[in-house]
Amino acid sequence: MSEKLTYITLKIWRQGGPDQAGQFEHHVIDEISEEASFLEMLDILNEQLIEAGKEAVVFDHDCREGICGTCSLMIDGRAHGPEKGTATCQLHMRKFRSGDTITIEPWRASAFPIIKDLMVDRSPLDRIVEAGGYISAETGGAPDANLIPIPKPVADAAMDAAECIGCGACVAACPNGAANLFTGAKVTHLNLLPQGQAERYQRAEAMVETMDEYFGSCTNHGECEAACPKSISIDVIAVMNADYFKAKFKNRKKLSRT
Amino acid sequence: MSITLDSKIPAGPLADKWDEFKAHEKLVNPANKRKFKIIVVGTGLAGASAAATLAELGYQVDAFTFHDSPRRAHSIAAQGGINAAKNYKGDGDSVYRLFYDTVKGGDFRAREANVHRLAQVSVNIIDQMVAQGVPFAREYGGLLDNRSFGGAQVSRTFYARGQTGQQLLLGAYQQLARQIGMGGVKLYNRMELVDIVTVDGRAAGIVVRDLMTGEISSHSAHAVVLATGGYGNAFFLSTNAMACNVTAAWRAHRKGAAFANPCYTQIHPTCIPQADDFQSKLTLMSESLRNDGRVWVPKNPDDTRAAADIPEDERDYYLERIYPSFGNLAPRDIASRAAKRAVDNGQGVGPLKNGVYLDFADAINRLGQQTVKERYGNLFDMYERITGENPYEVPMRIYPASHYTMGGLWVDYELMTTVPGLYCAGEANFSDHGANRLGASALMQGLSDGYFVLPYTISNYLADWLNKPIPGTDHEAFKVAEQQAADRFRQYMSIGGTRSPDYFHRELGKIIWDYCGMERTEQGLEKALSEIPALHEEFKKDLRVTGTGDSTNQTLEKAGRVDDFFELGMLMCRDALVREESCGGHFRAEHQTEEGEALRNDDDFAHVTAWEWSGDPMAPVEHREQLEYEVVQFQTRSYK
């Protein structure tokens, strides 16, 4: 049967809105099963708060299966908490001990303003994709899917990068608030594939430059890779940088010709 | 106002109907398309593909989602794969076979013409998604790989590891993002549709609530598309994402859109069993696992040994035993009921005896751990994270859970609801799966609707509206709807009772699960129909929503969604009560064969039941669309 943890103290960031000051609030969970997920523990806390006539803690979540990228908590100073390769929603209480104090904060990054409590606005990540994180193939004109064989290792490598769930943990973990792992993952996914070649260099350039508009710069700390729930390899940043520099070079050549 | 159900199925032989439609529909010329505004609510597979394609064609598109980003819709969680009649394996697949499997899988309760079109365009979907850069699994030669799925004897399922939905949604999202970046689509994120507005019986626009500020506002358009997903969370515990809800479809229903077959819900056989009372959702273990996993329970209900210690001849591989030709790949409804029987029989496994084994020991011996890992690695990891057990060493434990809803807004062949100008796509409509959906067919249907059906059919409606004025948001109807929405949310805040929305949702879910779940009886449904309204009354008196209405308040959002689930719950039970037969996911205990299989009644029930809102959730008006089968012959569905 499942074990119970007792007396867990939660130190939770509360903030009424983007322009308000925030502070930590302390709550105690008397007893919780180790089978509970971390977010179920917050559900229980919220039930208690509502019963006591207090406002529930706001936090983002949806699939609770580690795939949608919505959940986003700093747990004891680590993006997505202590378990490697695991999103907040897949963290279970069996990773904690009775009597623990757990600090819960939102993603902290200047590109991600706090909306309320633990919820932040991550839409700058969407701006990067809108700038070029796609292949321009309008509906209707696609050739037969098996026309271009793609070697399995290439497809697998593209898939490794495509697994990014867009959670923003890499940004939150980075001392500079850089989004290079996220952007690198998308550039790598598309630029490795034959279908992605036509726009390869424009894509790298447009995405990197949009990224730089919103986010800090990468100084190779590697915190992003350690925090990433999908274990996206930091190599994607090298792939992105190489394509970005090639893009710059090519575009200079193009300019000098005109 | 009473509705009529005109399915608008084109004339001609089945295989030619879609071409026939496209040859004769009204078109809007490219230069005129930008004169039309189309609202798309929902940016899952169906909504994102529709919004992107409509914008590519030149329409002005406003897209709405309550998620923070279109990349997060529930579609992202689909694991197993997507079907298409490509016949790349040369194993006898064809458009006809996919069509036939889908009609049969749906237990002969789907509209033939729609399903045939779905099978036809399935091949285009794979082409389109590969062009978008979706990294589907490949064989060593570089060509696309396929796997097989429940209810089919060919290999036609395309997949991207265990994350097919994610990769497809990201493909459609990226295509949408391109349009957002180029200004073809205006995106409204963290915005929830709270009402539909009609003027002179036509869809005129929507009322939305900004989830960050609580502000209520209106948007008008020539046509509105709802692609807002299914209502599986009516059961509270389901495999659906937490935010999935019925509000958009329900609000449309209250404004005149008929709701079809609400009792057709799919209970998926392979989910991780509930571990405790506080559980917030159930996790699916993809059906693809049944390709290599073997389902069994101990023959002796009192067997307390560990799985590995139970000898082969004391195990009951009940699916292989009862359904020798489909075995572990028997369709979902059948596999679910078989698991329920085993557990009800006391043969359940696990600490709460509420599961059955899904065992990979043979597959690991046959294929090696590495191959099994390549196929299912991320699912095995997910299982271990949730249960703390390693499925390479001990068998998984699984049990059925609410997963998908075949019912939804009634639509005609053109995907238009009974409200002119209001369309419905994806899981939110009732169209293609009849009484039971086959695995890997929802992604196919969502993308078919969004990419290849709606963009054609919508012009047939819009063409008549060229250069005619449409009601703006200053129209009285918008003002009234805004006021009603604001009052509704103010009301939830002011009740000041003692129970949270989640409390009511959990209680409601229990009633629906017990009486309108895997097995239904007249008596049980009657009971539910007295308990749900009573609980709803309690909700209206005893709800407590803390916080305020003018900043993010998830408790308040939840209150609105639960309120709508109550009314839907009544309709689900009513629909299950009047359908006095068993078919697909709808199993009425009174109607079964001697062997306990579903007993259909084609003479009296080969129809779609579409319900009209009457103002009283307990007294909806029943309408019927008779299903005409021109090509397929009714048959007892057998997987033995």
Ligand SMILES: Cc1cc2nc3c(=O)[nH]c(=O)nc-3n(C[C@H](O)[C@H](O)[C@H](O)COP(=O)(O)OP(=O)(O)OC[C@H]3O[C@@H](n4cnc5c(N)ncnc54)[C@H](O)[C@@H]3O)c2cc1C
């Ligand atoms: C765990 C799981 C695994 C699955 N695996 C498979 C599989 O392998 N193969 C398969 O074919 N199918 C699978 N399915 C089913 C399939 O994923 C869904 O049926 C399908 O993705 C639904 O897509 P959709 O676009 O209709 O809706 P969704 O993806 O649910 O999108 C709904 C959209 O509507 C928006 N929305 C809803 N209501 C409102 C509102 N009131 N206001 C504003 N926006 C709103 C949401 O924000 C979202 O953008 C699976 C389902 C689950 C639960």
Ligand code: SF4
């Ligand atoms: S790279 Fe990793 S951490 Fe960054 S957004 Fe993607 S999944 Fe999250």
Ligand code: FES
């Ligand atoms: S809630 Fe979806 S990844 Fe955590």
